[in-house]
Amino acid sequence: MHFIKQTEDFDLGDTPIENIFINDFMPMANGTYVKVYLLGYKYANDKDVSLSVDHQTIAKHLMIPLSDVFDAWDFWEQKGIVKKHFIDPEDKTKYTVEFLSLKQLYIHNNFKVLNVSNEDEETSSTYSCSPTDLIEANKVPEIKEMFYHINQLIRRSLVPNQMMEILEWIYNYNMDPDLIVRAFMYAIEQKKIKNIKYIGAIIRNWYDHGITTMDKLDDYLEKTDVRYIQYRKIFKALGFHFREPSEAEKKSIDTWINEWNFSIDMILKACENSKKTSNPNINYIHSILNAWKNDNIQSVEDVENKEKTKKAAPQKQTKSATTRFHNFEQRTAKYSKDELEKLFRKNK
Numbered sequence: 001m002h003f004i005k006q007t008e009d010f011d012l013g014d015t016p017i018e019n020i021f022i023n024d025f026m027p028m029a030n031g032t033y034v035k036v037y038l039l040g041y042k043y044a045n046d047k048d049v050s051l052s053v054d055h056q057t058i059a060k061h062l063m064i065p066l067s068d069v070f071d072a073w074d075f076w077e078q079k080g081i082v083k084k085h086f087i088d089p090e091d092k093t094k095y096t097v098e099f100l101s102l103k104q105l106y107i108h109n110n111f112k113v114l115n116v117s118n119e120d121e122e123t124s125s126t127y128s129c130s131p132t133d134l135i136e137a138n139k140v141p142e143i144k145e146m147f148y149h150i151n152q153l154i155r156r157s158l159v160p161n162q163m164m165e166i167l168e169w170i171y172n173y174n175m176d177p178d179l180i181v182r183a184f185m186y187a188i189e190q191k192k193i194k195n196i197k198y199i200g201a202i203i204r205n206w207y208d209h210g211i212t213t214m215d216k217l218d219d220y221l222e223k224t225d226v227r228y229i230q231y232r233k234i235f236k237a238l239g240f241h242f243r244e245p246s247e248a249e250k251k252s253i254d255t256w257i258n259e260w261n262f263s264i265d266m267i268l269k270a271c272e273n274s275k276k277t278s279n280p281n282i283n284y285i286h287s288i289l290n291a292w293k294n295d296n297i298q299s300v301e302d303v304e305n306k307e308k309t310k311k312a313a314p315q316k317q318t319k320s321a322t323t324r325f326h327n328f329e330q331r332t333a334k335y336s337k338d339e340l341e342k343l344f345r346k347n348k
Contacts, residue, residue, distance in 0.1 A: 015042045019141075020102040025081060035062050036072035037082075044099050045215075055093070073097055080105065101213065103142050103177060107170055127171040129164035137167055146177035153184045154194050162196050169200060173207040178214055189244030190228065230257070230264055237271035238280045249282045256286075260293050269300050 017038070026034055036058060043053045055073075059066040070093065076082045083098040129137075137143045150166070151157050158166070169175055180203070187199045211217050221229045231245050234253060245253065256262045270288040274280030297303055 015045050017041070018102045020106055021081070025079060025102075028079070029075060032062075032064060032068050033072040033075050035064075036069055037076055040073075040097055041099055044097075101176060104174060106140065107143075127168055129167040129171075131160065131164070133167065134160060134164050137163075142177045143167075143170075146181055149181045150184050153181075153188050165196060165200065169203045173203055174212045175203060175207070176213055179206070179212065179217060182214065182217060185244050186228075227254075233264060234267055234271060234285075237268050238274055238282075238285070245282070252282050252286050256289050260289060261298070262289055262292075263299075265300055266292075266298070266303075269303055 015038075021037075029037075039058050039061060043058075055069045056066060059069045062069075073082060073084065077084055081100055081102060083100060084095040085098060086092070087094045087096065138147070147158060147163060147166075166180060169180060170177060183199050183202045183206070187193050187195075187202055191198075193199075206212075206217065206220070209220060211220050218229060218232070221232075231250065231253060235241075235243065235245060253267075256267055257264075267285070267289065270285050270292070271280075273288055274284065277284055292298075292303070295306075297306065
């Protein structure tokens with residue numbers, strides 16, 4: 001059983017968990033089953049293929065019997081949210097675990113496949129969206145959010161027929177709603193095309209290449225469109241998940257990579273500083289990288305060493321401003337206690 005695990009000394013990454021699991025599936029399971037699912041899901045989302053993680057690793061990490069791990073996978077398989085792939089048909093304990101998309105399961109379980117005839121029912125399961133399905137789909141938060149982002153991208157509201165066509169893509173091509181938004185972003189920002197039929201062709205092309213999730217799309221684009229995926233990584237680091245870079249922003253990023261020779265790791269390191277400002281943007285990152293260029297900082301190690309040096313530098317003590325009043329000596333300072341008492345009685 002293989003998972004993927006990061007190799008950093010400290011794992012400070014994030015693991016996105018679908019709200020459907022938290023809201024619908026987590027309450028029905030005991031704590032041990034939930035722990036096994038979450039830890040396995042984390043390993044499945046990690047990217048380092050050099051390490052192998054199996055059922056025993058999960059049991060050891062959670063300090064539970066190995067039998068509890070197998071019971072957990074049996075439970076989640078019965079609920080239909082994981083699928084087992086057996087390595088050895090004779091050994092029922094050796095299998096990989098595939099985590100199914102809960103968004104896809106939700107959509108598949110809530111939309112009917114409409115067939116034209118009994119003959120088609122045997123040979124085809126092509127879904128055709130109806131107006132009733134569209135009304136029901138708009139009640140699903142993920143679908144509603146998808147339509148909202150698409151409307152923002154095309155600068156107008158989708159008409160019902162277009163919305164039904166998009167729902168058919170989701171069902172027939174097993175696409176995540178987020179991936180549909182990315183298809184619109186790619187077509188509009190990269191190709192300058194808003195035509196629904198053209199975007200449908202992109203979806204079918206991705207489907208033919210086995211691309212049905214965001215992670216698979218990133219892997220595909222990293223091989224076929226390196227610069228586009230670099231734009232996406234930078235914008236994701238800045239928190240811009242549903243916006244493509246403008247031409248001016250692309251020009252700045254191209255400058256960082258082509259002229260200043262910064263690696264993508266260096267640029268992402270600069271993006272970490274965006275947490276220090278309430279309005280992160282490309283200009284802010286541009287100023288950071290320009291300062292690093294002027295200081296001849298060319299690697300992440302150089303940045304970390306500079307930060308360590310800055311923290312270790314002794315802080316100068318600020319000398320408090322003095323005025324003529326600080327040198328003022330009170331008249332009573334030259335009298336003794338007895339003399340002060342005599343003066344007090346004399347003045348009474």
